[in-house]
Amino acid sequence: MKKRYLLGGALLLFVAWLAIPPLFLEPPEQQKTSAAAIDLPPQDQTLARLSAAVRIKTVSPENPVDFDPQAFRDFHAFLEQSFPLVHSKLEKQVLAGHSLLFKWPGRDETLKPALLMNHMDVVPVLNPELWQHPPFEGVIADGHLWGRGALDDKGGMMAQLEAAESLLARGHQPERTLYFLFGHDEERGNPEGGAATAARYFADRDIRLEFVLDEGMVISDGLMPGMDIPVAMIGIAEKGYMDMKLTASGEGGHSSMPDAGSSIERLSRALTKLYDNPLPTQMMYVRMLGENLKYYMPYGLKAAIHNIDILGPLLEKGLASDSTMAPFMRTTTAPTILRAGEKSNVIPPMASAVVNFRIIPGETSDDVMRQVAEIINDPNIKLEKGGVSEPSPVSDPEGAAFKLIRRSILETAGDEEMATTPQLVTGATDSRFLVGVTDNTYRFQYVHITPDLRPTYHGRDERIAVSDYAKMIEFYVRLIGNMDGMQ
Ligand SMILES: [Zn+2]
Numbered sequence: 001m002k003k004r005y006l007l008g009g010a011l012l013l014f015v016a017w018l019a020i021p022p023l024f025l026e027p028p029e030q031q032k033t034s035a036a037a038i039d040l041p042p043q044d045q046t047l048a049r050l051s052a053a054v055r056i057k058t059v060s061p062e063n064p065v066d067f068d069p070q071a072f073r074d075f076h077a078f079l080e081q082s083f084p085l086v087h088s089k090l091e092k093q094v095l096a097g098h099s100l101l102f103k104w105p106g107r108d109e110t111l112k113p114a115l116l117m118n119h120m121d122v123v124p125v126l127n128p129e130l131w132q133h134p135p136f137e138g139v140i141a142d143g144h145l146w147g148r149g150a151l152d153d154k155g156g157m158m159a160q161l162e163a164a165e166s167l168l169a170r171g172h173q174p175e176r177t178l179y180f181l182f183g184h185d186e187e188r189g190n191p192e193g194g195a196a197t198a199a200r201y202f203a204d205r206d207i208r209l210e211f212v213l214d215e216g217m218v219i220s221d222g223l224m225p226g227m228d229i230p231v232a233m234i235g236i237a238e239k240g241y242m243d244m245k246l247t248a249s250g251e252g253g254h255s256s257m258p259d260a261g262s263s264i265e266r267l268s269r270a271l272t273k274l275y276d277n278p279l280p281t282q283m284m285y286v287r288m289l290g291e292n293l294k295y296y297m298p299y300g301l302k303a304a305i306h307n308i309d310i311l312g313p314l315l316e317k318g319l320a321s322d323s324t325m326a327p328f329m330r331t332t333t334a335p336t337i338l339r340a341g342e343k344s345n346v347i348p349p350m351a352s353a354v355v356n357f358r359i360i361p362g363e364t365s366d367d368v369m370r371q372v373a374e375i376i377n378d379p380n381i382k383l384e385k386g387g388v389s390e391p392s393p394v395s396d397p398e399g400a401a402f403k404l405i406r407r408s409i410l411e412t413a414g415d416e417e418m419a420t421t422p423q424l425v426t427g428a429t430d431s432r433f434l435v436g437v438t439d440n441t442y443r444f445q446y447v448h449i450t451p452d453l454r455p456t457y458h459g460r461d462e463r464i465a466v467s468d469y470a471k472m473i474e475f476y477v478r479l480i481g482n483m484d485g486m487q
Pocket of ligand 1: 119152153186215
């Protein structure tokens with residue numbers, strides 16, 4: 001009897017030890033920043049220019065033969081006309097045919113330069129008639145600027161140019177040299193394209209960059225479960241990519257006499273094994289989110305994160321079964337193409353599948369090949385690597401450039417309460433081509449993405465809030481200003 005009381009008491013104490021400390025979590029002071037107001041270009045003019053940028057159809061087509069170089073030439077001419085100071089005071093280079101690199105020489109040549117980048121190409125529009133406003137007209141309505149590229153990624157590109165132009169108009173010259181890179185083929189993921197050419201440009205001149213800031217992460221506004229305030233996510237790494245081709249061979253023949261072990265059967269079993277055995281999970285990025293955001297979360301989540309070391313395995317299992325969390329925890333497996341059979345009464349001797357893997361940093365495409373071979377465990381299935389891009393290195397979530405970006409975000413947010421956190425980018429950006437010339441690559445754009453807006457990336461009704469576009473410009477103005485004296 002006594003023993004039971006003791007046990008009960010110990011359990012109570014343990015629960016209290018887990019449950020009470022999270023009640024007293026307060027956001028760290030560094031999360032709160034205020035800054036003086038700054039001059040910004042008139043909003044009607046910046047909107048008019050973004051609208052004009054959307055109207056020029058700089059599309060990266062599905063098939064490269066459909067590429068329209070004239071649209072890019074028109075776009076360059078439009079930029080020249082819109083940003084005269086950028087074009088007269090900065091050194092401009094055209095790379096890989098249509099990408100643009102601008103150099104803004106700094107006052108102190110001993111400092112390593114920084115690079116801000118975005119891309120000028122957009123994905124095609126499949127069903128323009130389904131859009132609320134035509135995709136290539138740059139209509140301003142309902143507090144938004146509508147059109148392909150508004151978010152991805154002409155908004156960011158034009159905002160960087162607006163920031164540079166307005167700082168130049170005030171006679172600003174940055175302390176460290178600043179480059180701008182605007183790729184023309186990001187949406188094609190071209191390994192020989194603008195970003196790769198820029199990387200070679202820097203490498204050939206022995207230029208190491210202090211940091212690179214690209215698109216890739218945004219301000220989550222209602223996307224993150226348990227967070228009532230917007231969360232600015234700063235990408236510190238991005239996942240790799242691999243297409244793996246699985247080819248099964250087996251006895252073909254007449255479908256009236258099916259035999260065990262046909263190619264389709266083998267392939268189906270292999271794919272089922274892949275579905276049933278997802279690749280291993282890791283908690284690094286979940287921990288990072290938790291550590292930075294726990295202050296703002298409801299009690300239950302707060303307590304779970306505060307006690308992550310104890311609850312870890314349980315939490316890991318629970319989160320990994322959530323399809324929005326899993327990509328941040330593991331290399332994901334997604335069969336995307338299946339091919340087999342030509343005729344309904346013939347069993348095909350060959351069947352193939354393409355499986356797309358998004359590789360988490362810390363693993364390589366070779367690791368994935370090996371794990372998949374073990375899971376499938378069938379010598380009659382041939383595994384081949386298709387297109388591969390290895391995961392990026394992980395940049396410092398505490399480094400000077402990270403702090404510079406975070407500070408500029410919080411200053412731009414002003415009175416709006418906002419949390420910030422380093423995070424993993426699950427897609428791919430052009431910045432991956434530049435990891436050889438810098439140790440610090442970050443991915444962030446100052447734009448609030450709500451559940452409504454998320455599907456508009458590469459989708460229908462792409463648009464940017466007018467208020468966000470103004471803030472995006474402000475963010476870059478502050479960032480470039482804050483770069484001076486950056487430690
Ligand atoms: Zn993009």
